[in-house]
Amino acid sequence: MTELSGPTGEEPALHAVPRADGTPPRAVVIGATGYLGGRLTPRLLAAGYRVRVLARSAERVHAFPWGAQCEIVEGSADDGAALARACLDADVVYYLVHSMSGGKDFEAVDARAARTVASAATRSHVRRIVYLGALHPAHVDLSPHLRSRVEVGQIFLASPVPALVLQAGVVIGSGSASFEMIRHLTEVLPYMPAPRWVRNRIQPIAVRDVLYYLLAGARVPADLNIAVDIGGPDVLRYGQMMNGYAVEAGLPQRPIAPLPVLTPNLASLWVNLVTPVPRAIARPLIASLQNECVVKDHTIDEIIPPPGNGVTPYRRAVRLALGRIDADSVETSWVDAELGTSPSDPLPSDPDWAGRAVFTDRRSQRTTASAERLWSVIIGIGGRNGWYSSPLLWAIRGWFDRLSGGVGLQRGRRSVSSARVGDAIDFWRVEAIEEGHLLRLRAEMKVPGDAWLELSSSPAGEGACYQQRAIFFPRGLRGRLYWITVLPFHGLIFSGMATRITTTAEAEAQQR
Template identity: 65%
Template sequence: MRVLVTGATGYLGGRLVPRLVEAGHEVRVIVRRAWRLRDVPWAAGVEVVEGDLLDRAAVERAVGGMEAVYYLVHGMASGGDFEADELRAARNVAEASAAAGVRRIVYLGGLHPPGGTLSRHLRSRVAVGDILLASGVPTVVLQAGVVIGSGSTSFEMIRHLTEVLPYMPAPRWVRSFIQPIAVRDVLHYLLGALGVPADLNRAFDIGGPDVLRYGQLMNGYAVEAGLPQRPIAALPVLTPWLAGQWVNLVTPVPRRLAIPIIESLQFDCVMHEHDIDGVIPPPEGGLTPYRRAVRLALARERDGAIETSWRDGAVPGAPSDPLPSDPDWAGTTVYVDERERACGAPVGELWRVIEGVGGERGWYSFPLAWAIRGWIDRAFGGVGLSRGRRHADELRVGDAVDFWRVEALERGRTLRLRAEMRVPGRAWLEMQAVAEASGSRYRQRAVFFPKGLAGRLYWWAVFPFHGVIFAGMANRITAEAEAGRPARPARPRGIRSHIDS
């Protein structure tokens, strides 16, 4: 079957695509930035269309000739008027799919109580489902709650809240009932939706076999992680906004993601019907119990085999344009800090240290300064340093590395990172390993395009620290390469990353 997947750079889309390819489907994906898929293992097996779902012409190009469309995008992490954008994108896909003769739409929505008041994000997801169901194209809407899997936002919240706090003062939503579902079971239903009766057009609740209070989810994680169970006190004074700040402080999940999740957890999110069983049978061996899903996720984390992560998602408001070539800088204000060091180690050893930068290993210079910058970023709603990295030793284009994103990677030679921190301008950090007869040479440059007066003031405010931070970074990277080991500097207390478990 010819299948279009939207949201292919997201947590579930990035796992669904290779499974569709493996099943023999012809897969096309539409993404805003095609370069982000350059190093994804399955990229060569799919057709990539670059475009935005808000652009009707791009959507029409993407759906042309397709038999089925997966709609796996939502604006939970978006700023601004995300509801209007979500409805516009859904209408574009619905109308273009109907005009192109698409025979099936599959949408992953959110599990929610029927009737009553919903959070903004749940309300928006329900509205998107309604638009697709009314498109004239037979649509299956799968409504899932908390998804448990390595790298999922919900799992990260549960894991870090449980590990960090021996005693948990928590909002009232810890007493809400939740029906979690393992990511493998969500993928089972998504794949199975292509085989349902041709005229089927309705929503289905999906969930795992366990119905638990949110507090039980945290203590279930504690048992599987070998931790003591945590006493939990529900406090009525913690509003969703205040709880979001708390989650932002003690977990890697930034508040732009935490607040909408918490708002949704104020309601009991459980299945109200099980009609899906008559359409898509449960997976062989049955649905995955919650604690087994936790065990599987922990094993993935320990093995460094996280397939996709919430970190893969773009940061709203962060610059997405690549670093312009040097000649294009003429006539614009740009600040550059360049460093170069001879290195007695072979170029392969130098590259190994470069590719291991960030996460638990830190940034090779003045850890406290990097930590403070990360705390400031978190305080202003950014991702901070605690986002960590997908894999301890290997990078690919599109990977998040703390508050940077891998923009370019020429393995063995060049790594370029684009800043996704809160900063008045656009910033990049580039590191190169060059082979020489006597060993290798390390080249490093930080490039900053300021935005207005605030950007210029920012650069000159931090300029006195550059001699310590950037020079120290160059010195330490070459020293570690010569010593034949990547550094593992101690991180200041309170800084964590996704490698902690």
């Protein structure tokens, strides 16, 4: 397992308390492949818990460094049969799921899933549910996403299983959507026209402190059933958060002009254009900033003592996040969240293509670089490394995708030099990796069909052979016309990729 930053779970105050018979308690994590779940799970293991995860794909879980140490139940949060298996003999259930980019009925979907989880936990005599909800003001009209998170917390509190609902505001950490929105808005814009909510007060919290409270939540008194606020020590305006980031990043302070005309919808469109955060995720984030979100009381301190050095100040949280990015050691990232609107079926095997319309583009290139050196270039493709050909054409395609409601090319990737199954790479998703040999990407851009891109490296004599295959299954006439339209551009893009990837591998080999 990779080295964990604090908290690691090995701290005495966070270590698992054995059952009466001396066996380790069992923790179930629902949402283990998400931003927080992917960080909480290895810390639960380090704390001495037996961990079982509920996930749609076992392969996705196995791609994590800690995946082999967990028991996996395949299914979703609204799958009663899968939840029954997941909750069997469990002591604590962590619920870390929320439909950030769900459809119009996401509130009903979230509520139904919460009730299904609560019912399964009740039947299995689970001792506790721990849920991360949202910090929110009382007695005001909330945005649909905030309202949904509050409702989920209320469902758990009303169930027979004691629940601890931790209500957090903006989470600051490497890879969090909130942090990435602040980071890119500050770095891209020397002057920030902003909605009036930039003057609202917010109480951000470092991701390490969220993890601390989640871990400690499994050890609170058995009969405790309560919702509590958690937050960092700083109460800031959103504009102050942006300029606090600027100081830590070595940037000049950004003048910010609040404008009354920027509604949440317009503001989310603006964020969609100037940051990697797509509108579907930006909208609920921005909607949650319409009201001041400040910790109302400190009951949490009576239940869980603060971390040893206290909760993390905002600027230190930014400094830690930037350090993880610079070291290319981001554990999890918002970019890797599954998109409900994106295709998820794997690439059919070649025999299954019989009788189906399919278009392919194949390229092959020999290189004097070793297969290992070639693979290091392949596995680092995308993000800040780019796509090794026609950057203008790639950028145009990314903007078209963004304007049509897709994720766009700016989404980037979690790590510069490594990837695992389920990772996002710009507007692709890693579907398969054969370490040292094959990288298969599934398209998540808006296209009238299903598309994949395969890149591979194989030893050949004293060098290596690079192979590249683009595969497109068109959807109706529109899909066929799309392929014909982009075919001339593919000639430029794909041939350039093959040439530049192999020459980059050769250049890196010579440097070494």
